[in-house]
Amino acid sequence: MLERVWYENRRILVGVVKNLLPDFPWAEDILQEAFAKVVAARRPFRNEREAFNFIRKTVVNTSLEELRRSARRRRLGPVVAEWTRQSLQTGTVEDPLAQMIREEEREEKRSLINEIRDSLAALPVEQREAIEIVFKRRNAVLATCKRRGLAYSTVRSRMLVAVDRIRKDLRRRGVFMNHGKE
Amino acid sequence: MARQCDPTVLLEFLQDDMSPEETAHLIEHLESCAECRERLQVMAGLAALDRIEAVPPSGASYGKIGLLAAGLLIALLLTVVYREAPGPRFSEIATNRPFPVFPLQTRATESAALSNALERYAEGGYGEAERLLAAFPDHPDALFFRGVSLYFLERFEEAVSVLEEAGASGGEWEEPAAWYRANALLRLGATDRARQALQRLARSPGSYSNQAEEILQRLAEAVPD
DSSP states (O other): OHHHHHHHTHHHHHHHHHHHOTTOSOHHHHHHHHHHHHHHHOOOOSSHHHHHHHHHHHHHHHHHHHHHHHHHTTTTHHHHHHHHHHHHOSSOSOOHHHHHHHHHHHHHHTOHHHHHHHHHHTSOHHHHHHHHHHHHOGGGHHHHHHHTTOOHHHHHHHHHHHHHHHHHHHHHTTSSGGGOOO | OTTTTOHHHHHHHHHSOOOHHHHHHHHHHHHHOHHHHHHHHHHHHHHHOSOOOOOOOOGGGTHHHHHHHHHHHHHHHHHHHHHHOOSSOHHHHSOOOOOOOHHHHTTOOSSHHHHHHHHHHHHTOHHHHHHHHTTOTTOHHHHHHHHHHHHHTTOHHHHHHHHHHHHHTOGGGHHHHHHHHHHHHHHHTOHHHHHHHHHHHHHSSSTTHHHHHHHHHHHHHHSOO
């Protein structure tokens, strides 16, 4: 059943990856990775809807993992590049490693997750708190709201306002300019 | 279309169940709505962030008595600080130069977690680095860098204790640990202990001798013996 549900909804799943990771040319690889996870899980499903949800969540989570990986890559780049520059002393010899690292640095700067992190830091405290509750306390959102004396509806609307502020900030900074084909 | 532009659906898409039909409708909408596409990408980015900087809990839960008590406590602390605070600004005298992590990168790769922690440190993410390094209480590199991270987090008392431990094992961390410990003592306003530690460093032939001498001189100008 799992394979049938997968292939029947493949077009939707490609859309899921492409909308979550528009700048990633390797949507197919992500789907392959997600498919391997789905198969490896060997979970029984009562019906097709349940199977689809499991597949869809696996695809979403695999895409998010890729987003995380893209931001984590190459953090040692600047340090190694500096060392390489120093070790070459004269600077006249073009070291392929340093060249590669410079390319990677440029790419890392474009990483959406790092841009979001910057925009997030500029938000008011209550909006950051709302984001933290919704995205990092997924299994305890209501309990956290109760403990902090906040209504969930307030937290949700603050989170949505914050998401829009981040979106506008990213547009202002030119991060989203290639996606604006409304 | 207006109904489709409901951003809460995007959150459901990321976190909750959604049928193939609902997903297909959403994908179709995303193809034609750049705003929702961007909202989804922002939400995905937020969900993918390892950590969202902790924020203080909202004041809403504290009530009037809690706020009054907090106000009184702040007033009391301010009185104590103004009375007890040492004259010179020790933050201007003490070092603000982090220990470079680069020489370690080639060898301190016993585990990916330790390597990851040192990467955070190298980026200046001292909070995250400290948290990750605390998982290696017996590793000399981790102890030292945790102590330095605590120093830059301005958790000086903890920094003193961890750096004492890092330096106690001897070896290569003894001197740098003593250096940051002396600076942490200075930032705590424990000038006598800081002075003793700096004098030991100044007398030693190591690489911190000149820097210790310099701080001792500035300390002597600010707080005469």
